[in-house]
Amino acid sequence: MAVRMELSRVIVSEINDQQAIYLKEVDGVRKFPILVGEFEAGIINRRLLEEPPFRPLTHDLLRLAIESLGGEPLEVVVTEMKDHIYFAVLKVKQKDQILEIDCRPSDAVALSVHFNPPLPIFVAEEVLDEVS
Amino acid sequence: MQGCVHHGQMFSTKAFKVQIRLQHLLAVVCVFAISVNIASAQSTVWGLQRDDRFSVKTTIDRETVIQLADNAPVTSTSEDQLELEYKVWRATPVETVVQVRVVGFVRIGKSGDAFTDSMFDQRLKLLERIPIRIDVDTNGVVTNMEGYRESLEQFAGPDQNMLKLLLEACPQQSFQSWIGRPFWMTPTDNDDEDGKSWERIDQLSLGLMGGLRTVATCRIDSQENNSAKIAISGTARQIAPPPLDRNASPRSVSFTDVKVTAESFRGEGRMLLPEQTVDDDPNPVKLRPWFAGLTLNWSITGEATVKSGGRSQKVTFEHRQKQTSELQPNVQMGRLPFGARPPSLRTPQQPAR
Numbered sequence: 001m002a003v004r005m006e007l008s009r010v011i012v013s014e015i016n017d018q019q020a021i022y023l024k025e026v027d028g029v030r031k032f033p034i035l036v037g038e039f040e041a042g043i044i045n046r047r048l049l050e051e052p053p054f055r056p057l058t059h060d061l062l063r064l065a066i067e068s069l070g071g072e073p074l075e076v077v078v079t080e081m082k083d084h085i086y087f088a089v090l091k092v093k094q095k096d097q098i099l100e101i102d103c104r105p106s107d108a109v110a111l112s113v114h115f116n117p118p119l120p121i122f123v124a125e126e127v128l129d130e131v132s
Numbered sequence: 133m134q135g136c137v138h139h140g141q142m143f144s145t146k147a148f149k150v151q152i153r154l155q156h157l158l159a160v161v162c163v164f165a166i167s168v169n170i171a172s173a174q175s176t177v178w179g180l181q182r183d184d185r186f187s188v189k190t191t192i193d194r195e196t197v198i199q200l201a202d203n204a205p206v207t208s209t210s211e212d213q214l215e216l217e218y219k220v221w222r223a224t225p226v227e228t229v230v231q232v233r234v235v236g237f238v239r240i241g242k243s244g245d246a247f248t249d250s251m252f253d254q255r256l257k258l259l260e261r262i263p264i265r266i267d268v269d270t271n272g273v274v275t276n277m278e279g280y281r282e283s284l285e286q287f288a289g290p291d292q293n294m295l296k297l298l299l300e301a302c303p304q305q306s307f308q309s310w311i312g313r314p315f316w317m318t319p320t321d322n323d324d325e326d327g328k329s330w331e332r333i334d335q336l337s338l339g340l341m342g343g344l345r346t347v348a349t350c351r352i353d354s355q356e357n358n359s360a361k362i363a364i365s366g367t368a369r370q371i372a373p374p375p376l377d378r379n380a381s382p383r384s385v386s387f388t389d390v391k392v393t394a395e396s397f398r399g400e401g402r403m404l405l406p407e408q409t410v411d412d413d414p415n416p417v418k419l420r421p422w423f424a425g426l427t428l429n430w431s432i433t434g435e436a437t438v439k440s441g442g443r444s445q446k447v448t449f450e451h452r453q454k455q456t457s458e459l460q461p462n463v464q465m466g467r468l469p470f471g472a473r474p475p476s477l478r479t480p481q482q483p484a485r
Contacts, residue, residue, distance in 0.1 A: 014210035
């Protein structure tokens, strides 16, 4: 069972190398942070402040590639946490198939905000129970 | 910077970083203190003479939260350290001409060298080559400044759009106000009779969103030997941004309906009191006290409408800043042509020569 979440805050810190994003339950109050890299935080930040890049960056390329290959991105799901590392999948519909592509949550969330509207974000209940 | 300029999305990460960087450049409060009395030489009301030099190191702690429309808010934090060196070019009882240079910039907490990972930092370092000259009157007000445009040109490099943006976001008045801060905190001729409190008016830049006019009341809190503690309280009023001139500006976004509220503006400082005039001095000069250090805390909240590409969106923001300035112990006074000063007249910060 996965719980619908939303991106609720982005922390861009120049004081240290670790940045963070916060996911919050859409129909509840539970929330938790995920540490992300500087690049991913910058990409998400750019999107939230609606600054399109002059040329396509990595996540733009990924979105364009998925769309060009006939894929229809459906959602991102944070599926589990092992040794304090989160795992996620990107679900893409292609023809009659639903592909689940392994990815980092930071990339998944970054990719989600590259769509309008953003792709839905889900977190597995057991993950949420553990971290929120 | 180029990408966002071309696309006109100035209220973006980079654009806001430029604003914030400029803002913290502008918002650095520098204070210094030296009190030496040489009545026979041409000196300023602070006792400064030609070739005297001192530097002030300022640490700036910032946190900014921006939320565009219904998007998730973005919190940015940073801590920087900046050192400015001041060298007296000309000193008279009515005017002090000082040359100012950036001699150090460190981004605290980031791994790696401060100058290795950012074009901004590299450009800032280049500013060391561009001295700025300011004329300061006896009230500590900067009456003239040279090198403002040259500094921004150096910072912008060959990017003319960047230069135009800097000129817009970093008005000369704010730049002048920032660079003259060491003299700004000195009590003026018109201050409170008992010399226990005085008022200073200043301008803080908020980049493309205008600025703040601050009125700070400084009051002596306690006094001990040759130093005193200062308490600072104040108010701030918004200065609206100028309307966008589409012919002159490279940006295609503008901020309207800007509302900024100063939630708090306060601080504390340390001031060095002048030592007694030498008894046999034929022309004693009444020297003013100097500040040896200052900490300012301020926070603002606000909202604005950002217009870009025919679209209007609401943006809200919060900004908190703490900046601490300290006079560095490398003060050099009494250089040629006036010779060394008597040890009894040196302040504790002044090294023996």
